[in-house]
Amino acid sequence: MLARLIPDRHLATYRDVTPALLAADGIRALLLDIDNTLAPYEVAEPDDELRAWFAALAKAGVRVALVSNNHPERVALFNRTLGLPAYPDAHKPLRRTVRRALDELGVPPAEAAFMGDQLFTDVLAGKNLGMRAYTVPPIRDKRDLFTRFKRLLERPFMRAYRRRESKKNKENQA
Numbered sequence: 001m002l003a004r005l006i007p008d009r010h011l012a013t014y015r016d017v018t019p020a021l022l023a024a025d026g027i028r029a030l031l032l033d034i035d036n037t038l039a040p041y042e043v044a045e046p047d048d049e050l051r052a053w054f055a056a057l058a059k060a061g062v063r064v065a066l067v068s069n070n071h072p073e074r075v076a077l078f079n080r081t082l083g084l085p086a087y088p089d090a091h092k093p094l095r096r097t098v099r100r101a102l103d104e105l106g107v108p109p110a111e112a113a114f115m116g117d118q119l120f121t122d123v124l125a126g127k128n129l130g131m132r133a134y135t136v137p138p139i140r141d142k143r144d145l146f147t148r149f150k151r152l153l154e155r156p157f158m159r160a161y162r163r164r165e166s167k168k169n170k171e172n173q174a
């Protein structure tokens with residue numbers, strides 16, 4: 001359970017997930033959270049930079065789907081110009097919708113990654129199915145008490161991630 005809350009990679013931004021990085025990790029499919037991962041909550045549609053990123057993934061043959069806990073209207077508007085397979089009301093970290101998204105992309109979990117900003121929804125959702133998990137810091141976090149509490153609960157797991165990474169680095173240098 002606890003290991004399922006630790007991401008495999010923590011990146012500065014979604015833009016750091018390049019076709020080269022995915023190839024190095026053996027990843028052919030990427031399931032994506034929207035809010036605070038690709039865009040802030042209040043931004044309705046993707047900007048040019050995000051569209052270019054999706055185009056580069058498509059060109060590299062990476063299969064992509066949007067898997068969001070937000071409502072269908074938000075997801076449909078965001079996806080209007082992208083036209084990706086999209087799964088709103090996904091109830092992450094529950095498995096059902098995430099598994100359906102993966103099945104419909106036709107890629108086994110071992111060759112798929114979930115990218116999101118929340119450990120208790122996105123990372124757990126991916127890890128529950130045996131996928132890799134990538135995290136990014138929330139683009140513009142809400143400041144309400146519930147969100148701050150969630151972030152507080154995430155801290156030990158991000159510390160565990162950093163410990164593991166620094167241990168790996170030391171081993172590589174040795």
Ligand SMILES: [Mg+2]
Binds near residue numbers: 033034037116118
């Ligand atoms: Mg999010």
